[in-house]
Amino acid sequence: MGIYFLCLVLFSLGVWCLFVKKNLIKKIIGLAITEYAINLFFILLGYKIGADAPILEKNNLSIVSVDPLPQALILTSIVIGLGIIAFSVSLVMRLYEKYKTFDINKINNLKG
Amino acid sequence: MIELYIILILMIIAAMASIYIEDLLSSVIALGAVGFGITLAFLFLKAPDLAITQLVVEILSLIILIKATIKSNRDINKEKNYISYIFLASFFIIAFLYFGYKAISELPKFGFPITKVSSFYIREGLNKTKAVNLVSSIILDFRAYDTLGEAIVLFTSVVGVLSVLRRNNEK
């Protein structure tokens, strides 16, 4: 159970960074750390001690393998996370061009 | 499983370094260390498909983040964070960790999963699709709707980036 708890600690570090820091790039970094922790938690749920990877070999066609279903779901989630980071970075670049700063308190006060 | 514990503790230390450092370029590089730690953890957990995808996606997201931060003025301004935000965030995190600890006590023990649905995929995967890679046969034959949804989400994000970064006088 200790390893699940370390995963939750990584998730809460990401949420703390997203909540407290004022810089926009730090907020994107917090979002990325949160997403890595959730992906790792799903794969930890499907691990079987002493089993092999879910790929069959030529000499034995029936193996004891780890759970392949969470791996199929998280494969999709990793690529979607890349799309989220790319879109957030494009929004931040547009904001920086207009207000010349990354600080959200200054952007709030300017109201250009 | 001592190597999984070591990798997770190294990732937590790298995440704390990435949050605390004030210089933007250094904290983005520390985020890359967290991503490579996840790749090693996927290899220890016997998931080679995910390790390949996570490695190349991590490299691409590092390129995009560095392109955004390298030309801006990275002056270090140390202002005090608001005290009320720190109290609120700490209260939420302590409550989340307490109830999370109660919830993960109900999960099955680490290393002995309950595979009710996956035993069908492992047993019938080779007979029905003749594909040797079980994960490929799941994402492209048994559960192809999820791949269609993921293709739509990627297309939406590309269209979103291209419409945000548009100039009025661009040819």
Place this chain on the structure above:
Amino acid sequence: MKNNGGMSIIVKRITRITVSLIFLFGVYIMLHGHLSPGGGFAGGVIIALSFIHLVLAFGKDFAFRYFNKTLAFFLEGLGGILFLVISLLGIFIGGIFFLNFLPKGSPFNLFSSGIILASNFAIFLKVGAGLFSIFIALSLYRLSEKE
């Protein structure tokens, strides 16, 4: 003589060799998606990384002359439409959406397992061209900001 935006001559010399190797590796990972780990997503991202490698080493003007924006947009749309056509053909042939209608050979061959090879190719085109057009948009935006 230094191009604007490009790197030094040692980097350009090495890039000529490594770009073709990375391209070949990406196509291999995609084609053997049903035999070994990998698949369409990893192959597409590797292809996009090889073109980004070319753009970063030779500068924007030289590289965008040979691989311009309209080709990237067209390939991404083609990949998406190909994936939909493969899934809709299942309705016309069998009556079920996403039916696996191509012949399945014996396992461990390259042309086995029906529809998975064609779907891998469609996803490969879509992901690779889409991620490269994101990079084109980011670098062209940075170029016109300097005024």
